[in-house]
Amino acid sequence: MVADDALLMAYVDGDLTPQQNQELERLMDASPDLAQRVSRLMASCLPYEEAFARQKLPPVPESLKLKIAALASQHSAAPATASVSAPATVRKDSVFARLFGQSRPKFAWMALTFAAGAACYALVLQVGVLNGVLKPGFEASAPAVAQTLPWVQQAAAYQHLYTRETVDYGAQPADVVTKTLADIRDADGLALRVPDLSSAGLTFKRVQRLRFNNKALIQLVYLPEKGAPVALCVMKEPKPDQSLAQQNVAQMNVVTWRQSELGYALIGEPEGVDLNAIARLVADRSAGQLFAVSRAPMWVADIQK
Amino acid sequence: MKKRHLLSFPLAAVAVALGAWGYHAGWLAPVFSPSSPTAVQIVDEMEAAAGRAHPGFRRNHAKGLCITGRFESSGNAVEITQASVLQRASVPLIGRLSAAGGDPAQADAHGMIRSMALGLTGADGQTWYTAMNSVPVFAVNTPQGLYEQLRASMPEYGGTGPDPQKMNAFKQAHPEIQPFEVWLADHPASSGFDNTAYYSVNAFRMTNAQGQVRFVRWSMVPETAYTPMSAAEGNDPDFLAFGFANRVAHSPVRWHLMITLAEPGDPTTDATLRWPEEQRRQIDAGVLVIDRQQPQIDGACRDIDFNPLALPTGIEPSDDPLLLAREAAYAESHKRRVEEEARH
Numbered sequence: 001m002v003a004d005d006a007l008l009m010a011y012v013d014g015d016l017t018p019q020q021n022q023e024l025e026r027l028m029d030a031s032p033d034l035a036q037r038v039s040r041l042m043a044s045c046l047p048y049e050e051a052f053a054r055q056k057l058p059p060v061p062e063s064l065k066l067k068i069a070a071l072a073s074q075h076s077a078a079p080a081t082a083s084v085s086a087p088a089t090v091r092k093d094s095v096f097a098r099l100f101g102q103s104r105p106k107f108a109w110m111a112l113t114f115a116a117g118a119a120c121y122a123l124v125l126q127v128g129v130l131n132g133v134l135k136p137g138f139e140a141s142a143p144a145v146a147q148t149l150p151w152v153q154q155a156a157a158y159q160h161l162y163t164r165e166t167v168d169y170g171a172q173p174a175d176v177v178t179k180t181l182a183d184i185r186d187a188d189g190l191a192l193r194v195p196d197l198s199s200a201g202l203t204f205k206r207v208q209r210l211r212f213n214n215k216a217l218i219q220l221v222y223l224p225e226k227g228a229p230v231a232l233c234v235m236k237e238p239k240p241d242q243s244l245a246q247q248n249v250a251q252m253n254v255v256t257w258r259q260s261e262l263g264y265a266l267i268g269e270p271e272g273v274d275l276n277a278i279a280r281l282v283a284d285r286s287a288g289q290l291f292a293v294s295r296a297p298m299w300v301a302d303i304q305k
Numbered sequence: 306m307k308k309r310h311l312l313s314f315p316l317a318a319v320a321v322a323l324g325a326w327g328y329h330a331g332w333l334a335p336v337f338s339p340s341s342p343t344a345v346q347i348v349d350e351m352e353a354a355a356g357r358a359h360p361g362f363r364r365n366h367a368k369g370l371c372i373t374g375r376f377e378s379s380g381n382a383v384e385i386t387q388a389s390v391l392q393r394a395s396v397p398l399i400g401r402l403s404a405a406g407g408d409p410a411q412a413d414a415h416g417m418i419r420s421m422a423l424g425l426t427g428a429d430g431q432t433w434y435t436a437m438n439s440v441p442v443f444a445v446n447t448p449q450g451l452y453e454q455l456r457a458s459m460p461e462y463g464g465t466g467p468d469p470q471k472m473n474a475f476k477q478a479h480p481e482i483q484p485f486e487v488w489l490a491d492h493p494a495s496s497g498f499d500n501t502a503y504y505s506v507n508a509f510r511m512t513n514a515q516g517q518v519r520f521v522r523w524s525m526v527p528e529t530a531y532t533p534m535s536a537a538e539g540n541d542p543d544f545l546a547f548g549f550a551n552r553v554a555h556s557p558v559r560w561h562l563m564i565t566l567a568e569p570g571d572p573t574t575d576a577t578l579r580w581p582e583e584q585r586r587q588i589d590a591g592v593l594v595i596d597r598q599q600p601q602i603d604g605a606c607r608d609i610d611f612n613p614l615a616l617p618t619g620i621e622p623s624d625d626p627l628l629l630a631r632e633a634a635y636a637e638s639h640k641r642r643v644e645e646e647a648r649h
Contacts, residue, residue: 190410191410191411191412191542191543192542193541193542193543238359238360239360239361239649240360240361240362240642240645240646240649241361241362241409241601241602241603241607242602242649243602243603244602244603257602258602259600259602260368260409260410261359261409261410262410283600283602284546284550284598284599284600285370285543285546285547285550285600286547286550286551286554287547288547289540289541289543289547292537292540292541
């Protein structure tokens with residue numbers, strides 16, 4: 001298998017066969033560079049449609065309407081030589097979701113074009129060409145962060161692309177959340193609770209099952225009262241506990257810790273909410289649980305009867 | 306009977322838990338007797354029963370939280386012990402509340418047995434470590450029995466629970482498990498750490514200033530009324546920590562240290578047999594007050610072993626073979642844990 005860009009894009013879009021997916025994921029496991037290329041492509045899959053759906057656009061000037069009408073009239077008078085297919089709708093939740101994700105959206109060349117463009121955007125952001133233009137405070141070269149786990153690095157870089165509008169379009173449907181959490185429990189084997197962080201001013205927005213190096217990476221997104229979203233990312237890490245540590249990763253403020261063999265990364269913008277305080281809420285288990293999905297053993301139900 | 310049948314699966318897990326408790330405090334001398342398993346063998350079996358080794362964690366009761374507070378001794382126990390922590394005074398403590406099982410990521414609903422470990426330091430600097438269990442009796446009464454129990458609790462190949470045939474065979478060979486099973490069947494797991502009683506299980510000796518020796522067992526009896534775990538609580542994988550964190554945030558949690566005095570003829574070397582406590586004299590030795598909790602990722606209890614044989618002057622172990630065998634297993638587990646943490 002030649003891992004060229006076309007193949008990687010097809011992987012990102014979910015167009016490869018399961019066998020091809022497995023083969024490519026094996027290559028990614030063996031090659032951090034390849035994994036990074038893929039993750040960058042995946043990081044481009046933001047839910048732009050939702051983000052812009054509620055964007056209030058200025059009215060089209062009357063002069064422009066007249067000009068377009070004239071052009072259309074002129075075009076319809078000429079013989080048709082080719083038909084143009086309608087642009088494919090960019091899928092929703094494809095964000096990290098393919099990366100990392102389970103979905104297999106149908107391929108559409110327009111979507112590929114969009115994704116390629118978005119990937120270029122992400123790559124440009126990575127090298128900082130648009131520093132200060134697209135996002136205030138974004139620095140040209142990210143300082144190397146020692147001891148930062150690769151998945152935390154990727155999750156932070158991805159989260160850096162989020163704006164408030166990215167998730168402010170509405171809540172994820174409850175049935176989708178419930179199904180996703182059930183999959184996290186049953187398919188991914190993670191005893192994960194979704195902390196209710198409303199006491200810290202954070203509103204839960206959505207959960208995604210992502211993948212990093214062929215392992216489950218869970219992203220819980222919260223929206224504070226002001227400012228950019230905050231993500232709580234979780235991966236299985238069968239290692240000893242580790243206490244809270246604050247880092248700056250990809251221009252994001254990140255608090256990491258490891259607890260009961262789960263690695264946590266709480267990611268937000270540096271000028272945002274007090275991540276240390278929120279991380280302590282989560283680690284202390286002093287926050288309640290949203291969307292309880294784990295089933296109690298049968299004997300518990302029996303006791304209740 | 307029906308309830309006991311339904312509890313068969315938890316019992317399997319509890320079997321591990323029992324070992325966990327034994328291990329938790331560090332039982333089993335390297336070679337207790339020629340036929341006894343070594344501490345290495347026991348800890349190996351605990352890892353196997355938990356599915357695998359979980360680096361950096363206690364091999365049993367892996368999931369827990371740290372607690373701090375004080376013990377307000379009433380001084381009532383001075384008549385039976387000269388231990389400084391039981392003189393009339395208030396002494397600081399560090400402790401740990403945990404659920405049975407070797408998997409630190411297991412959902413709390415799967416752990417029927419809870420434990421309380423404490424380290425109380427008296428004015429003379431001596432610390433009394435005690436590791437207690439929410440079941441007043443142990444499943445087996447020898448290190449060999451514990452080893453066989455762990456072997457029977459090993460997950461079935463390709464499954465998550467033990468092989469029922471092996472577990473049944475173990476129970477047939479160890480009828481001493483019956484009091485333990487009956488107690489579990491009659492006492493569904495509580496809804497929290499705070500409304501559970503914790504028992505020393507093994508007998509100890511207490512010696513007073515006059516040199517008089519009495520065999521005792523003790524328990525921490527909660528002021529909070531018992532309620533069984535609800536299905537809703539079972540839906541939260543961390544309901545024990547969540548419940549305790551919220552409880553402590555509102556008010557301190559209190560238990561009474563009740564010391565039960567043995568009468569002649571009461572078994573002191575068999576942890577599977579209870580004493581008729583209602584017919585025995587009990588001393589209310591003071592109140593345990595827990596006012597803070599911390600996750601064990603950085604809590605004060607993280608690196609403490611809570612070796613129950615680290616006893617102050619005035620408290621000594623009985624001749625219970627399980628109790629006497631604790632230290633080596635504890636040391637083996639602690640050694641593995643420390644080495645693993647150093648590697649990471």
